[in-house]
Amino acid sequence: MSHGRPIGRTLRTLLVGQSRPVIRNLHSSVRCAQPTQPHTSCHSGHRSRSRLYSTVHAGDLQFGQPLSETHPHLLKPGELTPGITAQEYANRRTRLAQKLPKGAVAVVAAADVVQRTGSCFYEFHQDPDFLYLTGFNEPEALAVIGQDASGQDHTFYLYVREKDPKAEIWDGARSGTQAAVDVFNADETGDISSIKTILPRVLGDVTQVFTEITQPNPAASGLWRFLYGTPRRKTDFAELIDSRKIKQLRHTMNELRAYKSPAEIDLMREAGRASGKAHTEALRTHFTGERELDAYLRYRFVSNGCDQIAYEPVVAGGRNGLGIHYIRNDDVLHDDEMVLIDAAGKKGGYISDITRTWPVNGKFSAAQRDLYQAVLNVQRTLVSMCCGDANMSLDKLHSIAEKFLEDQLKHIGFDMSGKAVETLFPHHISHYIGMDVHDTVGYSRKAVIREGHCITIEPGIYVPDDERWPKHFRNMAVRIEDSVAVGEAKPLVLTSEAVKEIADIEGMRE
């Protein structure tokens, strides 16, 4: 990135740099390629703007994702994705640039479309780091972000799929390179299909490259690694950069993403409200099968305002709840058992995470009531500790939860000697949430939680069918989980619409 000052810089400094909305939102129009005009594979701004392009209202064009001009029912003017403004995206890039050493860049890639089988594919899910920095929601794109010469602002290069009428008939609209500049505020853009010739120039003089692209895939199974191997990937991209210059970006991205902005918390609150409401609505109905309850929740999350589910729902009747990640959801719901539901929706790229447990027939038995109340007491107390003033970390919350659960369970007749609590409560009390359900993976559980951190509080008790435990509790599973935004003095529960008091649960069927 040593070659001069890219053109978008002037434009963005004028418009974004003065804390004003970006160009398209100033004029409710966007400079875009007229359909008859030729494209170059790598725009260098000035020329394109003055000669080849003229102003067209964005509402008359098609993009690879909803924009306020084309989908005013989903986005407000100024927003690049629902709830997040173009200004906030620019600020995120500036914050990233300021964390990078001078002369270094971050290189972040869009996710790929994942094939399901043959020509069927899964719903596209953008890479969260890439989405966080760009707001650009298409596959096959690459972002290069660095400090500008002043050190106060950033440079942003965004390479995307060029518009292609033939391909768009099959795969839907693309935003194209001109929108990368005019809508997404890139300083430089280019056709991603030419990236092999573009990158050597862009990365030629940089001192370090912060990226995750060259890391082995952590999601690969043991069998996959055995069959196909996982050496640090040697690719054309990796070949391009002196390996000593490659640094991990994960830590820096976690630092940025761990603290949520007011706009991010608003989105998580909306996702939590819609999802919590769906739980309470489901509670009104007597379901006899896991699958029907699962389908009802998926529908209500979306009809209450979410875009989609946040993760595969767990709808587990009776002993199925002892499987923490049970997602088959194909069993019968029995009247004398409880059902454990870990399910929620996401909105504008931000997730909610909720678990509720209730009796299938709407009325707690004596044993169900005792176990449920024990978990609820712990859950409520731990939620109240989610504030900066309490100087908590996720690990501290966990050990407090373990002790408190021990007391509660002893009280209702459990033998809690030895490591009983680790058998009955085998998972952690909390994880960070945000764009991912388990957000900012690798961010320390020992970090003191502060205003802006968003986390779950989810104690659970799972009683194995073992003589060691009181008979009337065996095969029962109770987990109660809320999503919480940590406040300085008090927490904001993001999912309070999902009722959890025994009286409220029983009251829903009366």
Ligand SMILES: [Mn+2]
């Ligand atoms: Mn969770």
